[in-house]
Amino acid sequence: MMKVGVIGAGTMGSGICQVLAQSGHQVYLVEQNAEFLNKGLARIEKGYDRNVKKERMTEEEKNAAMANITGIEGVSNLPGDLDLVIEAVVEELDVKKEVFKELDQVCDSKTILATNTSALSISEIAVVTGRPDKVVGMHFFNPVPVMKLVEVIRGAVTSDETFNFVKELAESLGKTPVEVKEAPGFVVNRILIPMINEAAYILMEGIASAEDIDKAMKLGANHPIGPLALADLIGLDVCLSIMETLYTEFGDPKYRPCPLLRKMVRANQLGRKTGQGFFSY
Numbered sequence: 001m002m003k004v005g006v007i008g009a010g011t012m013g014s015g016i017c018q019v020l021a022q023s024g025h026q027v028y029l030v031e032q033n034a035e036f037l038n039k040g041l042a043r044i045e046k047g048y049d050r051n052v053k054k055e056r057m058t059e060e061e062k063n064a065a066m067a068n069i070t071g072i073e074g075v076s077n078l079p080g081d082l083d084l085v086i087e088a089v090v091e092e093l094d095v096k097k098e099v100f101k102e103l104d105q106v107c108d109s110k111t112i113l114a115t116n117t118s119a120l121s122i123s124e125i126a127v128v129t130g131r132p133d134k135v136v137g138m139h140f141f142n143p144v145p146v147m148k149l150v151e152v153i154r155g156a157v158t159s160d161e162t163f164n165f166v167k168e169l170a171e172s173l174g175k176t177p178v179e180v181k182e183a184p185g186f187v188v189n190r191i192l193i194p195m196i197n198e199a200a201y202i203l204m205e206g207i208a209s210a211e212d213i214d215k216a217m218k219l220g221a222n223h224p225i226g227p228l229a230l231a232d233l234i235g236l237d238v239c240l241s242i243m244e245t246l247y248t249e250f251g252d253p254k255y256r257p258c259p260l261l262r263k264m265v266r267a268n269q270l271g272r273k274t275g276q277g278f279f280s281y
């Protein structure tokens, strides 16, 4: 079993921690302060409770999984002898760079550093460390305990050893990894987020209601969830920031973010996490 650090206990970090601890790994979950940490731990426990209720795990297994998790305030308080760290803080390059600089100092030289970024450059994050060959993208999908895919992303100088380590870990967690070379949005978000952005344009232009846009894509394209409900699940702030990255990186107007998406993010209508997005929760 491995010792793994998870940085950030938000939507993704808590899901990643939940899956790792359940598989018997020792997880060190890092947040900025006790309040956010406790929120994350409560979310993880709720996830296990749901599994117990559905008889997917026993109460003993839940307790064992919870006992595998150590909450930590601040990256500098992590133990150094970790096999892997998975970073899942906010999707902002400067914040991630700061975290990786600190991780590079705190962690042993053997520790592999992975980022769960949705669209940022792995190479640009890796370059702030003294071990760019040990930096890799490990992109989980929301909700982590349910979604099977992990995009394993090679930065410019990610070594085969690092790539294979993360690929094999993903498989051992019951996930299906796909190999992706670094490029804006990787595979899934390069296709998915412009589709969500287009749905926001259709809503803004008054062409169809939110309910009907989602109904149309569910029944007409056989999608299990409509694009607007999916945006609420992902978080409108995350969607906007991926769109901004695609727009800036490719410089192609087809990626321009929808003004309605921007307006809703400014109004803190971020989807499920704030109770209001394209739909109310």
Ligand code: NAI
Pocket (backbone or CB within 6 Å): 007, 008, 009, 010, 011, 012, 013, 030, 031, 032, 036, 074, 075, 088, 089, 090, 091, 092, 095, 099, 116, 117, 118, 119, 139, 140, 141, 142, 233, 234, 235, 238
């Ligand atoms: P979130 O906003 O729910 O959680 C981020 C957490 O990181 C917050 O709790 C924040 O307090 C914490 N944080 C910020 N700076 C920190 C630091 N220096 N040290 C420790 N903790 C810190 O965000 P979410 O949705 O979990 O996204 C995290 C990452 O995962 C982003 O890069 C995002 O693009 C990516 N992602 C998000 C998906 C989604 O559907 N929400 C899907 C796949 C990837």
